[in-house]
Amino acid sequence: MMKVDILAIGAHPDDVELSCAGTLAKEIGAGKSVAILDLTKGELGTRGNADIRQKEAANAAEILGVTTRINLGFADGFFQNDRKHQDKIVSYIRHLQPEMVLCNAISDRHPDHGRAATLVAESCFLSGLQKMETFYEGKSQYAWRPKQLYHYIQWNNTTPDFVVDIGTEMKVKLAAVKAYKSQFYDSESTAPETPISTENFLNSIKYRAADLGRLIGVDYAEGFTTSRLIGVNSIGDLL
Numbered sequence: 001m002m003k004v005d006i007l008a009i010g011a012h013p014d015d016v017e018l019s020c021a022g023t024l025a026k027e028i029g030a031g032k033s034v035a036i037l038d039l040t041k042g043e044l045g046t047r048g049n050a051d052i053r054q055k056e057a058a059n060a061a062e063i064l065g066v067t068t069r070i071n072l073g074f075a076d077g078f079f080q081n082d083r084k085h086q087d088k089i090v091s092y093i094r095h096l097q098p099e100m101v102l103c104n105a106i107s108d109r110h111p112d113h114g115r116a117a118t119l120v121a122e123s124c125f126l127s128g129l130q131k132m133e134t135f136y137e138g139k140s141q142y143a144w145r146p147k148q149l150y151h152y153i154q155w156n157n158t159t160p161d162f163v164v165d166i167g168t169e170m171k172v173k174l175a176a177v178k179a180y181k182s183q184f185y186d187s188e189s190t191a192p193e194t195p196i197s198t199e200n201f202l203n204s205i206k207y208r209a210a211d212l213g214r215l216i217g218v219d220y221a222e223g224f225t226t227s228r229l230i231g232v233n234s235i236g237d238l239l
Contacts, residue, residue, distance in 0.1 A: 002035075002067070002068065002095060002096055003033075003096065003097040003098075004033040004034060004035045004067055004068075004096050004097070004098050005027070005032040005033045005034065005098065005099055005100065006024065006027055006032060006033070006034045006035070006098055006099070006100045006101075006102065007034075007035050007036075007037060007092075007093065007096055007098035007100070007101050007102070007146070008020060008024055008034065008035070008036050008037070008101075008102045008103075009036075009037045009038075009039065009089075009101060009102070009103040009104070009116070009120050010036070010037075010038055010039065010103070010104060010116070011038075011039050011040060011079075011104050011110070011112040011113055011115070011116035012038065012039075012040055012042040012045070012076065012112065013038045013040075013041065013042050013053045013054070013056065013057035013060075013071070013180070014042070014053075014056075014057070014060070014177070014180045014183060015038075015104060015113070015154065016036050016038075016102075016152075017060050017064075017173070017176040017177045017179070017180070018154065018177055018205065019105075019152035019153060019154055019222065020102050020152040020222055020224075021060075021064060021169075021172065021173040021176045021177065022164070022166030022169040022170060022172070022173040022209070022220065022222050023102070023152075023164045023166060023169075023222050023224075024064055024066070024102075025064055025065070025166070025169040025172040025173065025176075026164070026165075026166060026168075026169045028064065028065045028066070029169070033067045034064070034065075034066045034067060035066060035067050035068045035069070035070070035096050035098070036057075036061060036066050036068075036069040036070070037069075037070050037071075037072065037089075037092055038057060038069070038070070038071045038072065039071075039072050039074045039079060039089075039116055039119075040071075040072075040073070040074045040075065040076035040077075040079065040112070041053055041054060041071055041073060041076065042076055043076045044076040044077045045076075045183065045194075046191070046192050046194045047182050047183055047189075047191040047192065047194060047197060048182030048183060048191070052182050053180070053182070053183075054071065056179050056180045056181065056182065056183070057069060057071070057179075057180075059179040060176040060177075060179035060180065063172065063175050063176045063179055064172065064176050070092065072088055072089070072092075074088075076112070077111075077112060079112070079115070079116075079119070080115075080119075081115060081118050081119040081122065085119060086119065086122060086123045086126055087134055089119065089120060089123035089127075090123050090126055090127045090132065090134050091134040091135065091136050091141060092136075093123060093124060093127040093144060093146065094127055094134060094136065094141040094142065094143070094144045095136045095141070097144050098146050099146060099147050099148065100146055100147065100148040100149075100150070101120065101124055101146045101148070101149045101150075102150050102151075102152055102224070103116065103117055103120040103121070103149070103150075103151055103152070104116040104117040104120070104151065104152070104154065105117060105151055105152065105153055105154040105155075105156065105158060105225075106118075106151050106158075106225065107156065107158075108154045108155050108156050109154075109155040109156060109195075110154075110155065113154055113155075117151055120149075121149060121227075124145060124146050124149050125145065127143065127144055127145055127146075128143050128144065128145025129143060130143045148226075149226070149227075149228075150224040150225070150226050151224060151225045151226070152222065152223075152224055153222070153223045153224070153225070157208075158223070158225060159225075160212070160223025160224055160225060161224060161225045161226050161230060162223070162224055162226070162230060163212050163213075163215070163216055163221040163222065163223045163224070164221055164222050164223075164224070165213070165216065165218045165220075165221055165239070166209065166213075166220050166221055166222055167213065167218050167219035167220050167221075169220075170206070170209060170219070170220040173205075173209075174205065174206065177202075177205060183196060183197065184196060184197055184201070184202050185197055185198060185199045185201065185202040206220075209221060209222060216239050217239070218239075
């Protein structure tokens with residue numbers, strides 16, 4: 001067992017960096033342990049290939065300082081919310097025992113994102129059922145259910161239920177995103193252009209964070225949604 005505080009899950013390598021890298025960097029800076037679980041290798045991406053994405057993901061993880069990064073090798077574009085895929089995710093949730101899980105947007109431009117959101121949410125619930133049997137490296141596992149599950153915001157301009165101040169972590173977030181050199185804007189690249197390879201998209205990472213930050217009076221922020229009521233210990237906890 002390798003217990004972590006936070007498990008960030010993405011359908012593709014770079015989902016986590018684009019959407020919640022600042023939040024992860026902030027928690028890591030505060031002493032929290034973080035793991036990243038990529039469901040696919042992003043092998044259907046127009047630019048680069050799976051091997052390049054793996055190297056870029058490793059570089060991004062090093063920039064963020066995460067404890068571990070795991071790729072489940074699900075089929076990009078074709079993984080399903082079924083028992084086979086749930087079992088795999090549950091086994092890693094039970095292995096890592098996170099208190100919090102961050103995962104894909106519930107509804108988004110890429111169909112993998114919404115499908116991953118549902119798959120992960122159901123797997124988090126199933127992971128807490130004692131009679132659901134899973135194994136890790138041949139050993140039977142105990143039930144474990146994360147206390148919090150939040151969805152980060154991706155392509156669509158989803159209204160967040162809460163935002164996190166990442167003013168001092170914005171540089172780290174951008175560095176982690178730019179680790180995926182094959183995917184994003186590069187004036188010298190001859191690869192086909194995609195919706196995420198434009199200069200406008202790269203700039204949008206910063207101006208979206210700046211706009212969310214503006215709404216709460218800080219420089220930059222990242223937004224999240226939740227299906228559960230948000231509670232605080234004190235009304236003074238709110239910025």
